[in-house]
Amino acid sequence: MTRQLKREVKIGNITIGGTHPITVQTMLNVPVKDIAGNVAQAKRVAAAGCQIVRVTVPTPADAAVVSAIKEAVDIPVVADIHFDYRAALAALDAGADKIRINPGNIGDDDRVKAVADACNAKNVPIRIGVNGGSLEKHILAKYGAPVPEAMVESALYHVRLLEKHDFDNIVISIKSSNVPRMMAAYRMLSAQTDYPLHVGVTEAGGNRMGLIKSGMGIGGLLLEGIGDTLRVSLTEDPENEVYAGYDILRAVGYAVAGPEIISCPTCGRTQYPMIEIANEVERRLRDEGFKKPLKIAIMGCVVNGPGEASDADIGIAGGKDEALLFIRGEKVRMLKGDIVGQFIDEIHKL
Numbered sequence: 306m307t308r309q310l311k312r313e314v315k316i317g318n319i320t321i322g323g324t325h326p327i328t329v330q331t332m333l334n335v336p337v338k339d340i341a342g343n344v345a346q347a348k349r350v351a352a353a354g355c356q357i358v359r360v361t362v363p364t365p366a367d368a369a370v371v372s373a374i375k376e377a378v379d380i381p382v383v384a385d386i387h388f389d390y391r392a393a394l395a396a397l398d399a400g401a402d403k404i405r406i407n408p409g410n411i412g413d414d415d416r417v418k419a420v421a422d423a424c425n426a427k428n429v430p431i432r433i434g435v436n437g438g439s440l441e442k443h444i445l446a447k448y449g450a451p452v453p454e455a456m457v458e459s460a461l462y463h464v465r466l467l468e469k470h471d472f473d474n475i476v477i478s479i480k481s482s483n484v485p486r487m488m489a490a491y492r493m494l495s496a497q498t499d500y501p502l503h504v505g506v507t508e509a510g511g512n513r514m515g516l517i518k519s520g521m522g523i524g525g526l527l528l529e530g531i532g533d534t535l536r537v538s539l540t541e542d543p544e545n546e547v548y549a550g551y552d553i554l555r556a557v558g559y560a561v562a563g564p565e566i567i568s569c570p571t572c573g574r575t576q577y578p579m580i581e582i583a584n585e586v587e588r589r590l591r592d593e594g595f596k597k598p599l600k601i602a603i604m605g606c607v608v609n610g611p612g613e614a615s616d617a618d619i620g621i622a623g624g625k626d627e628a629l630l631f632i633r634g635e636k637v638r639m640l641k642g643d644i645v646g647q648f649i650d651e652i653h654k655l
């Protein structure tokens with residue numbers, strides 16, 4: 306894949322765009338007044354590998370959550386602003402590393418200028434976040450539906466409002482819950498701008514449809530070289546959005562820290578509790594924060610398993626209440642009893 310190279314934008318201690326690694330972000334979902342709860346969740350998502358975290362700041366007083374999170378984690382914090390430009394200014398004062406705001410939503414030009422100037426003074430970027438479900442009335446009237454052309458026009462409309470005030474430290478997202486529409490919109494936008502793109506499918510759903518839509522939409526765009534940072538939106542804990550983000554990057558072929566679990570679907574040959582074992586191995590490695598980029602195979606039978614997983618660094622293949630351990634294609638020994646515990650021990654030795 307050839308990556309579509311965009312200009313570089315610095316968000317706190319992270320740079321996106323250019324050839325920089327594609328970053329994974331999420332958004333906190335604790336009520337904003339619960340600052341301790343937001344801080345605790347920010348620590349959890351950071352521990353899960355989140356690289357940029359967003360929090361809503363509906364009023365200027367709520368900017369206190371930004372400074373509290375910044376004291377607790379060392380990843381960049383993005384303030385999500387909808388209509389109140391004073392909340393954006395307060396979030397900047399509180400140390401926000403990026404502001405997500407659509408300048409067309411905050412009223413007259415003086416307010417846009419106030420936010421653009423304040424961000425320029427602190428070298429803080431702005432993400433324009435267009436959502437197919439909330440396009441400007443005049444654009445929706447022109448196109449009749451939130452088609453990709455309408456979404457692109459909306460994004461460029463907000464971009465121009467900022468550029469008018471000499472602001473070009475911009476990231477753009479152009480999300481829709483409709484995967485083909487979202488992909489078409491990003492393609493069209495990417496052809497027209499060199500601002501880096503935050504990719505995602507909005508209102509994607511839960512751990513089933515949300516993962517499928519995000520894998521298709523985000524993963525499909527990444528395979529076309531489009532996307533500089535991503536958020537998987539799930540009706541789920543934000544940690545799961547982070548894990549899903551990395552799994553999409555891994556599936557697309559990017560090098561990602563942490564193991565890649567490969568496992569067969571099982572079939573009538575399987576004679577050990579493989580589904581439970583595969584889930585348990587994945588959960589334990591995740592919980593301990595295992596970061597080695599190993600390919601770990603969990604296969605259903607000794608007949609076909611080792612051969613089908615011959616490119617794995619380490620694996621097991623099930624026999625009857627036992628499992629054959631194989632390391633880089635070599636059969637090592639049978640594991641009996643606590644198969645998961647012994648397998649994890651062997652993984653640690655690599």
Ligand code: SF4
Pocket residue numbers: 569570571572573574575604605606607608609610613
């Ligand atoms: S590896 Fe064995 S158990 Fe798994 S699907 Fe293939 S034949 Fe079935």
